[in-house]
Amino acid sequence: MVEVALHASDNLSVAKQRDPGQSWVRLGIDVGGTFTDLVVLQDGQIRTAKVLSTPSPELGVFAALDKIGPVEIDLFCHGMTVATNALLERKGSPTVFLTTAGFRDILAIARQNRPSLYDLTQPKPEPVVPRHYCLEVQERCSVGGVLEPLTEAEIQRVIQIVAEQVERDGIRSIAVGFLFSFLYPEHEQRLGAALRKAFPNLHISLSCEVAPEFREYERFSTTAIDAYLSPALAGYLHRLAQGCEQRGIPQPLIMQSSGGVTSIAQAAAHASVALLSGPAGGVYGGAYLGQLSGYGNLLSFDMGGTSTDVALIQNGIPQVSPAAVVGGLPVQQPQIDLHTVSAGGGSLAQLMPGGGLQVGPESAGSNPGPACYGRGGTAPTVTDANLWLGYLPDGGWLGDAVQLRRDLAEQALRTVADPLGLSVQEVAVGIRTLANGAMVRALRVISVERGLDPADFALLAFGGAGPMHACALAEALGMRTILIPAACGVLSALGMALADLRRDYRRAVLRPLRSLHQVGSTLSDWAVPLVQQAHLDLQNPALQFSLDLRYRGQSFELGIPVQLSDPVECIEQQFHATHQQRYGWQDPAQPVEVIQLRLQAVQALPKVPLVAPDPLLRDLSVEVCPPRGQRWAWFGGAFQKVPVYDRLQMGIGSHVQGPAIVELPEATAVIEAGWRGTVDQVGTLILKRCLVCANE
Structure with missing residues (x-):
């Protein structure tokens, strides 16, 4: 039933037909752990929406669509965390793994290397397929060819065993991984064809199709994960496709972990290609906007509600890795080369047994969210600290869905401050400092540890919380330039709306x-x-x-x-x-x-050229936009009253000098003393480190 709905192919039939002279309208939607972001590109202009993510992700997608009202969409590109969450939470489908006789335990044995080399008590991540669902098949290939043929009798024996497990345990997916199938795929292909005929309603993943690479453990792990996640992702995409059809919207193209989009049918067939689709959209969009502003070498810094993702962009091209490790398990699929740390706006601050303070890895997520959201959260988060320090407005709104309350943030901060004998101020500053430290270390991994000097790059800050921390991170790394796009709070969705079709072989x-x-x-x-x-x-x-x-x-x-x-x-x-x-x-x-x-x-898909939004074009002669107000906030080790600017009222060429706060539609930028910003022709706020300003 799923396959009937997911029929789009990798060509322009996924889009509505337009006359050559008409402008294309492109839609990008990113479902994150806390918020669902929407971007519509039309006539070079950007329209955005942000709603809280929902337990059924498609409901958040449709809520975001309803928020912007009727609009005729030509291309819809989408990224989500459905596959990622299913893997991290081990909520995939019951799966059988079929492998060469003698290699039943390979998923459990894994590799000798481990994160903590000398900690022999540290458990390995559990494989997605338990041992009792790993079955042996009598066949064998080696580097020189077939050693033991796969007979028809053996195929029928395997089908009978699988049929018993399907009936008894509700198996929904089958993964097949044989030795040397990347060189000799015939055995996997024959067994796969027989399984697809015998079990038309089950998902079948073959390692020669999913990850035709040598190194059997990584290939088998990827294939097992692909089979484990694909039914859940296909079910979500089926519901999404049905909703789009009812609304007259084209079926979505799905953002891949490697950047670029693929058809909904391809993503449903192989969930492993879309495991990190959300973060990939942000890096792709950041590289595109960086090029428009004249910056090809960037360190991408995406701080959201749950985590922070950093990536390296050189000469306008995001770096792609041939593999990734997700939830401790290897995935041999091309991925935007991301480094992720558990430091997001919703990262929880808690006391350690020894009396120290720790930020992350646990997150408040979207439900209940940070304490200041007023949705039942009681533990302090990075967002609570930022609100109490004045970077966010007391009573302000996030995505028209959440009103911030400083009093609730203070109550949460006191749950940590009082046991430590510290003031709320000290704890709030400490939480922010610890989060910054984790993000600086992440940026060093993709730069210093690769022989690159961060000072040779500009920092591209985005995500709902990224611009609040950008100046502090840049100073710690000796970086002199920061880019804050006008749509930085929804940049992942923007990157999806701008993406092209891509396949990797x-x-x-x-x-x-x-x-x-x-x-x-x-x-x-x-x-x-x-x-x-x-x-x-x-x-x-x-x-x-x-x-x-x-x-x-x-x-x-x-x-x-x-x-x-x-x-x-x-x-x-x-x-x-x-x-x-x-x-x-x-x-x-x-x-x-x-x-x-x-x-x-x-x-390449039809491009929609970006221009600065209309409000930025009202008066090009106004270089200094007057602030819309002032707010007490923590700058330079003390609270001081600083100007607050409305980003939408800042025209092209407008300047701003720190200390200051700039409020964007979906994010807030904290500009420290010593930084001076200018809005460029595409609406990006470019901050430069100014030593003269810092000494004034």
Whole structure:
């Protein structure tokens, strides 16, 4: 039944037809842990909405749509946390895992490496498929080919066992992972075809389709996760598609973890590609806006209600990792290279057994939310601290759904302050300082630990809480420029509305790089099936290739962008230079191995050019916008009265100098002393560190 509704393919049939001269209207909706954000792009203008997320995510989507009123949408792009939450909370579907005989325990054994190397008591994350649902299949392939054939009798035996478990335990999904299926997929394909015929209502994930890469544990883990999550995501997308059809809205394209969107049918078939779709939208949107403002090298800083995501953008391109670890489990799917910490506006502050103060990892979420929301929360959060310190207005509204109350924030802060014998002020400052420390460490991971100087980058701050902390983080890292987009509070939704169709392909190579000199073994030869598939899936796609390379004997690879015509010597030199930057050493005498050839294929969708909103164009001659009021807030180690500016009344070229507060429709910017901001042509507030200002 789900498949009937999810019929959209990866082409422009997902959009309504427009005359060439008409403007496209694009919709982006991001379902986060606390808020559901909406952006409509029309005639270069942005309309936004923000509502509280709901237990059934589609209800929040429809509530956001109802909030903006009737509008004719041409393209709808969507990202959500449905798959992420199902994995973290272990609320996926009962799944059977079928694997090569002798490898039943591989999901439980996992790898030897662990976060705390010397803590032998630390438990490993539980696999999504328990051992009693891991079944062995008599077959075996090796690097040289088939060792033990998969017989028809064995296929029928497996089907009978699975049928018994389906009837007894309500199994809804099957994952299949055989040894060396990335080289010899025939066994998985034959068993998969038989399973799909025998169980048409079950979801089937094959590792040769989900993650055709070597390293059996990571491949099997990804396939099991894909099978475990896909029924839940498909069910949500089915309900969403039905609601869109009733409202006359095109079926949504789904944001992938790697950036770019795919069809709703593709996402429903393989939930693993959309595991981190929400954060990916923000990075994609940030890279786009950064380019418009003339900044290609950025550290992206997205602070939401539950967590903070940081990412590296170089030359306008978000960095993509071939894999991620989510909930302690590896997922071998291309992902925007994010580093996440549990420091969001809703992160709870609590006392440790030894009497110290800790912020996160637990979050108040959207229900009950921070104490100041007045929805039943009693524990203090980062948002409560920011409100009490004056950065947020007492009595102000968030998304027209929540009114902030400073008195409730103070009550919550006292639950920590009184046992510690501290003042509310000291605890509020301490909570903010601890949250900032966690976020600074995250930004160091994607910059300093990769051989990059943060001072060479601009900090792109977004999310509902990001601009409140941006100046403090930039100062700690020695950064001199901050970008705060006009739609920073809903930037993930904006990034989704701007995204193009994307597919990622890969092929295992596993041979010395210099062997690609040989006729019949060139990069072009290896790329042929990938290119053919890309042209079947997309219309006139732009193709970008990369190689996963390593020194012989290394355990991990580096991704190196390449052209198919590049000489092997040039590729090798580029690898040595990248290795030097990342790890601080290189060894040109060591042979280099090619592990994987990757292809990123992108089909451009109609763009909607962004221009500054109408209120910004009223009077270009006004460079200094008068503040709309003042507020007591914590700056420079003391409370002082600072000007508060309405961002929508600041025209292009308008200046603001810290200390000050700038209120945006979905976020608040705290501008510390020593920072001076100017609104550019696309409405982005660009802050510059001004030492002269800091000394005044």
